[in-house]
Amino acid sequence: MGLIVQKYGGTSVADLERIRHVAKRVARTYADGHDVVVILSAMSGVTDSLIEMAHNASPDPDKRELDVLLATGEQTTSALLAMMLCQDGYPAQSLLGHQAEVVTDRVYGNARILEIGAGRLRELLAKRKIVVVAGFQGVDIKGNITTLGRGGSDTSAVAIAAALEASVCEIYTDVEGIYTTDPNICSKARKIKQITYDEMLNLASLGAKVLQIRSVGFAKKYNVPVHVRSSFSEEEGTMVVHEDSGMEMLVVSAVTCNKDEARITLKKVPDQPGVAANIFTPISDAGIVVDMIIQNTRASGETDLTFTVPKAEYETALQIEKKVAETIGASCVFGDENIAKVSVVGVGMKNHSGVASIMFNTLARENINISMISTSEIRISCVIEEKYAELAVRVLHTAFGLDSDAG
């Protein structure tokens, strides 16, 4: 009979019918004897509508005021859920970000949580109240409303779970959990029972959009067990936990694929100090986020440099680099939008050699050429031609023994 924090995402509270379904689920948990804190997102689509409204009001909406506007989305769902619970005879009460004392820095639109002053939360829980907290929002020390960025409700939930030392933080979403790969690409994808924070961090940044990456970092830091599961079924989902000797240690836990990036190469860049800065400063000034960077050494004081950027920024980045190339004396700039990044992730990789060679050989057997490679301690990523993405995912999934029996 511990404290359970439950977070429901936008699709789980998309309309009154679904919120009613959430109310039943919360009530059941409470009736089982648990203390319950619920964190809600806005109804799916609402945040986007509010952003659109803001842009219709002002081409470049003031960031402080945008957060005031966006915060209404979670305020609405929280009040509605609390009403439904009260109607059914459960002692529910909503709290907004400032009432739950979710204190953040003042980076409007992408604020970081500094502290959860859990006094009021504890007081309500001590009275056996069900507390419904508006996710995604906080307050700076001056009392200004802030929001935590896309997917910020996950971070709200994990941070509140950490502050209250909850026994688990359940993240309810529209999928059954974390899969070994995208089931839409590979029919043999399997739901993962347990995954480590580090694996999840690598998956999240590679395009598995189930959990906001910052929430995973938070969960790791404060050791909050996270249970990712579906609000539409009773099935157990995926537990995200610390690495544990008792865990089933797969060498590779998952295969992911990201087709949202494009590649840009500068040829024959003079191999001198300061050149990389010349190349990336204007990109960063334009607000473009660079993902992979690879530099190959060539003979004779020249080098080739390749990096990837989001497809939406490809043309802008290409134009910027054409100017840069003239300045620094690179021979030419070219790029490719038709690429995909395929990655394998797994903590088991740390103690096993040979993962890279299995990956490269598997791709080679299908005549898939690798144009870029990057690695982290528990991840290997290859950039390949976009048209081979699905095939690569399927053959790697099989090669690393992830296929389900059912598939």
Added chain:
Amino acid sequence: MGLIVQKYGGTSVADLERIRHVAKRVARTYADGHDVVVILSAMSGVTDSLIEMAHNASPDPDKRELDVLLATGEQTTSALLAMMLCQDGYPAQSLLGHQAEVVTDRVYGNARILEIGAGRLRELLAKRKIVVVAGFQGVDIKGNITTLGRGGSDTSAVAIAAALEASVCEIYTDVEGIYTTDPNICSKARKIKQITYDEMLNLASLGAKVLQIRSVGFAKKYNVPVHVRSSFSEEEGTMVVHEDSGMEMLVVSAVTCNKDEARITLKKVPDQPGVAANIFTPISDAGIVVDMIIQNTRASGETDLTFTVPKAEYETALQIEKKVAETIGASCVFGDENIAKVSVVGVGMKNHSGVASIMFNTLARENINISMISTSEIRISCVIEEKYAELAVRVLHTAFGLDSDAG
């Protein structure tokens, strides 16, 4: 160059185009050198939609949570207006009820303002900021969100104007000001330049829905000059002020009409202590608001008692009184839904006799029968047959010299 508080109602902020119009008006006032605090309502219709949503969520929505939901309406318009002002280069900042320290009691849905902690407001004004305050909402001492009831933004505006000792509180609405009577009924209706708080209090409660009645009481108590005017024109509206010897002292300032009431009469009620309590306690227990009450003395220890209730509650009230009549031994109960209350209002009345006789004679000349009469120090009201309501308004308007030259 004083401090001006401007309140814009729901029709003035009904959509982005109208909010943009408000932004221009606010900016102009600021550019003229004034300090400006703006109080906003929700977009017209939004509060009703939210109430409907709440009732779809729960047949009897928890009052605390309903206020959390309703507060989003003013939060939205305040953020949008502040954004537009910022976009145009004006230093605007929104404040929600709790940020503006609008402290109320805990009567959710109809809270009363206890105090305005104007510290933050003053601090922002000292920096020459335009402060946009979400109207209608406050916060109790425990930090729970409250709302002030229908038309509550008027009260927010007046209370903030009082706390800041503003030189004027401008109430922007969709009419040009207060009229001597409803221009839809009487083409000779004239806009009133100046009216006293007391006259306004009598008008507000009689169906002139321009200003929330509580805001007028507040304005009177703290001596806040209120300027009721249209957001759609540049015309001066109506000043609501303290009685002043310099004012043009009309005997009668306005004629109003209310067709929302119905009449119930109990015949031959025993004239004994406690009987009135027997009659009205069950009505009040049913949440029905009684307006006029008239008791005529009859011979032989019996009396007739007549009162009015909102038309919507007429049938309920009638059934209640039929039971009451049996208990107390009244001879019969009957009622009439087809009534109208016509009133004349004016501070001048206090020092002038003959207003009542002019009113009764004017109605008599048109063969309009008066079935009930009630008076206050500055008001005389007559209940007549509903079909004569418009005729009565027009002849009284002429009889008291209110007709415009143009009409």
